[in-house]
Amino acid sequence: MEYVDVAVLLGALSAASYLSLVKRRRSHLLVLSLFSLLYFGFYRKGCICPVGSIQDVVLALGNQGYSVPVTVLAFFFLPLIFTLFFARGFCAAVCPLGAIQDVVVVKPVKVPHWLEQGLSIIPFVYLGLAVLLAATGSAFLICQFDPFVAFFRRSGSAGMLVLGIAFLLVGTFFGRPYCRVFCPYGAILRVLSFFSKWNVTLTPNDCLRCEICDVACPYGAIREPAEAEPSLSTRPARVRLALLILLIPLLIGGLGWLGSRLSVPLSKLHKVVSLAEQVALEDANPATPPTDASKAFRQTGRPVNALLADALRIRQQLVTGGWLFGGFVGLVMGIKLASLFVPKNRTVWEPDEAACLSCGRCFTYCPKELVRAKKVQRKNAIPLKPV
């Protein structure tokens, strides 16, 4: 059964790549995304998904006792490899979480560029935090706050349902809120898609600068030609960029320190640490009412010192992990800041390599593309010949 899932994933990824890059048809991509929504979402109940598989892979790396099944590994790596060559076709038409948000977009509003850029930091923070908590075995954050899995299972706690409904409601005017503002797998895909061999292109030849594509994109992924972007031709501009690059190590260090400070609150998410705290509290103050967990612990007859030692070891891991997490966030913020001042060399309106989700809504909006499609259609038409 699991191998069938991997085969379907491989098939869907290939189809999404072909449809977004070669065939260039929104309608076909929509059909594929509906299929993925039904298969990976409602039929396979949304588990295991590549987004959540990040945690399994990380847990296996940090914990010798846990090993990932081959299928989970395939779910993690296949979309990454496809994205490195064919951009984010996975997001467009394979991911069930993306598909369910894609069908509720009704009236997308344009988000200002600065806000869009600022929000795009959050997925990296979320990714770092999820990796940190998974590596220490504290929690599977992504699964706990998966907004749509309750719909896929047609069952779930009230909190999960409310979260899912909220995301879908926001999604009617802010296209794909989970993908753009939270998805930690999307954060990895952004980076890979930026360096992807082939990206979705808009216009087949010279751009008319009509800006219709910008209107078509509900996800704010179309970028203007370079004239409007900052250039490095003046000295102050170059100095500013150099200063921003010098700022990166400072950000890494500063946020790394902040991250290490998080170890105490974060460690409370780990069951062993919270149990150890409870047990220590009861020992210090006998009036404290015992919890189920502390009663269960006392029944086992395990020495309290062993538990406290375990808890301290986990907290120490979180200190190290917190430095790495903070440093990672600092690095991402630094690169993001500096990248805002690097000229992009865009000569035409085109989709942003990182942010474009390959959904294909813009294809038929480009007048030049319509002309090209018409030409192809004419070429493939059965020629009329006099009998």
Added chain:
Amino acid sequence: MPETVPNNHRRQFFGAGIRGAFLFVLGAATSLFARYTQKEKMVWQIDPSKCVQCTNCATKCVLQPSAVKCVQAYPMCGYCKLCTGYFEPQPNRLNTAAENQLCPTGAIIRTALEYPYYEYTIEESLCIGCAKCVKGCTLFGNGSFFLQVRHDRCVNCNDCSIALACPGHAFKRVPASQPYLLKNREHQA
């Protein structure tokens, strides 16, 4: 524009280099993980020796009713007339009347065998996994009632929400080929 040509070449070259580096990292990571992987799927299961009968299994599962159900280990059962897993602590009479039963859904069927022995069978379609009978049986009986995750029901969430709430840390992942952690007479010893 002659100047843009070498620039584009340089960009393409850097792009290809970085892509190659990413591909190498992905390949290296995959082969690294190949060592830790196993062919088999892992599923969630309750270690009966760690279960503290807290009732979370009935309420915390994403499924309603829960994927956890009680099972009976017949070799361990004492076939008692007064079953502390079946009856309320102070039953009016030792019969099958609802007010005497511990099980909130009446999921335990009591059948008279040769006097004074009675057989207790779980009607799984009614069981909600609340562990009330498990508690009664473990406290005063042989502990033949215990909870297990039923894999015909469990959707195998990546992050089991009962495991998160389990005070005894009794949930663990087990290989799908051996999906149950059953109690037996050896276990008792």
